[in-house]
Amino acid sequence: xxxxxxxxxxxxxxxxxxxxxxxxxxxxxxxxxxxxxxxxxxxxxxxxxxxxxxxxxxxxxxxxxxxxxxxxxxxxxxxxxxxxx
Numbered sequence: 001x002x003x004x005x006x007x008x009x010x011x012x013x014x015x016x017x018x019x020x021x022x023x024x025x026x027x028x029x030x031x032x033x034x035x036x037x038x039x040x041x042x043x044x045x046x047x048x049x050x051x052x053x054x055x056x057x058x059x060x061x062x063x064x065x066x067x068x069x070x071x072x073x074x075x076x077x078x079x080x081x082x083x084x085x
Contacts, residue, residue, distance in 0.1 A: 013055050016052050017052045058071060065081060
């Protein structure tokens with residue numbers, strides 16, 4: 001979590017998403033009858049994982065945009081990247 005906050009690289013986002021999903025599965029398997037804290041934890045992890053997924057999607061889109069060849073108006077690509085990040 002600390003690496004993700006200080007350096008949100010694609011690798012760290014991916015590691016967080018996979019680790020949080022593993023924790024979700026572990027908590028749901030171990031807790032036969034979920035109490036309030038288990039439900040809160042699962043809900044929070046789910047929200048954080050979804051937000052990390054959005055960050056990952058933006059990373060993928062910006063890589064795709066950088067690789068796009070637009071010879072007529074190269075400034076548009078730079079403007080779009082600047083506004084998306």
